[in-house]
C-alpha cells in the first residue's frame with residue numbers, strides 16, 4: 001500500500017512499512033491515541049498550573065531516608081535553534097561565568113538545608129559551553145554531596161581537550177545531533193556553528209569509548225523530513241555505535257511552532273506513527289528499548305529522564321523544576337532575579353503546585369508505563385485500569401509490559417506532558433520581556 005507523503009515540500013511517496021512486524025494502527029487505535037492525547041493535554045494544563053506567591057518559598061527540610069537527584073540548569077547556547085523551547089540565552093562569557101558562580105552559592109544553600117544527592121544531572125542549554133566552569137561545578141558538587149554519577153548535556157563541539165577534561169568527571173555525556181542531513185542542519189541553524197554532519201559525527205567519535213555512556217539525540221518528524229532521511233539518520237548513528245540513542249518526536253509550544261514554520265517548514269503529524277515504527281524496527285536490533293524514546297546497548301543500565309528515575313529531585317539554576325514531597329516548584333527565569341534571590345540566601349523557587357496522592361500516583365503510573373517498569377504491587381487499586389490497558393492492546397496479556405502500540409501511545413502522552421512544560425517555559429520567558 002502506498003501513502004502520499006504529507007511533507008509536500010519533497011512531494012515524495014512514502015512506502016508504508018510492514019506494520020505487522022510492529023503493530024497495526026487501525027481506526028480504534030488511531031481514535032484512542034487522539035483521545036488520550038487530548039485528555040493528556042487537558043490534564044497537563046491542570047498539572048502545570050503553577051501558583052505565584054509574593055513571599056519567598058521555603059521548601060521542606062530534607063528527609064534522610066530519601067534519595068534525591070540534583071539537577072543543575074545551564075541556560076546558555078552558542079546558537080539558538082528554532083525548534084527548541086528549553087530555557088536558554090545567547091552565550092555571553094561574562095554573564096555565564098557570573099551565573100556559574102551564583103549556582104555554586106545556590107548549591108551551598110541546598111547543603112545548609114540538609115540536602116544530599118547521589119546523582120547529578122546537568123542540563124541546558126549547553127552545559128559544555130565553558131568546560132573549565134563545568135569541571136569546577138562538578139568538583140564542587142562532589143565536594144558538597146555524595147554524588148556517585150554525573151550526566152551532562154552538550155552540543156557537538158567536542159574536541160580532544162574537552163574529552164580529556166570531562167572523561168574522568170562525567171559518566172554520561174549526551175550530545176545533540178538532531179539530524180545527519182546537511183540541508184536540514186542548515187534549516188535548523190546548526191550547520192554554521194557545528195559544521196557539516198560529517199564533521200559533527202567525527203567530533204562525537206572522539207568521545208565514544210572515553211565515557212561510560214555517550215548518548216546521542218535525534219529528532220524525528222521535522223518538517224519536510226522523509227522516511228529516507230530518517231533511515232539515513234538512524235544508520236549513521238548506529239555506525240557511530242554510542243551506548244545510548246534517544247529519538248524524540250518533534251515537540252512544540254505555540255511560539256516555537258511559529259519559529260519552526262518560519263525557518264524549517266510546515267508541520268505535519270501524519271507521519272509520526274510511521275516514523276516511530278521505522279525507529280523501533282532499526283534500533284531494536286542492536287539496542288534495548290528502555291523507554292518510549294530511549295534505546296540503550298544491552299547490559300547498560302541508565303536513564304536520561306531524571307524525572308522518571310527519581311521520585312524526588314531538586315533543580316537549581318534559573319528555570320529549573322524541583323519535585324519534593326507532594327509539590328512541584330519552578331525557579332525564576334530571570335537571571336537578575338535569580339542572582340538577587342541567591343545573594344539573599346534563598347533557593348530561587350518562584351512558583352509551586354501541590355498535588356494530592358491520587359494525582360501523584362497517576363503521574364507515576366504514566367512514567368512507569370513510559371519506561372516499561374511496572375511494579376504491580378504499587379498499583380493494586382488500578383486492577384480494572386490494567387485490564388483495560390490489556391484489552392486495548394497497550395499492555396501485553398500476561399507480562400506487565402507495554403506492547404509496541406503501548407510504547408507509541410506513551411510517547412504521545414509524554415510528548416503532551418513535555419509540550420505543557422515547554423508552554424510553562426514559554427509563558428515564563430514572555431514575562432521577562434514585559
Ligand SMILES: C[S@@+](CC[C@H](N)C(=O)[O-])C[C@H]1O[C@@H](n2cnc3c(N)ncnc32)[C@H](O)[C@@H]1O
Nearest residue numbers: 083084124125153154155176217248249250251
Ligand atoms: C536541552 S537540549 C541540549 C542539547 C545541546 N544543547 C544540543 O543542542 O546539542 C537536549 C535535547 O532536547 C531535544 N529537543 C530540543 N528541542 C526539542 C523539540 N522541540 N522537540 C523534540 N526534542 C527537542 C534535542 O534532541 C536536544 O538535543
Ligand code: SF4
Nearest residue numbers: 077080081084124125
Ligand atoms: S537544541 Fe541545544 S543548542 Fe539548540 S537552542 Fe536548544 S539547548 Fe541550545
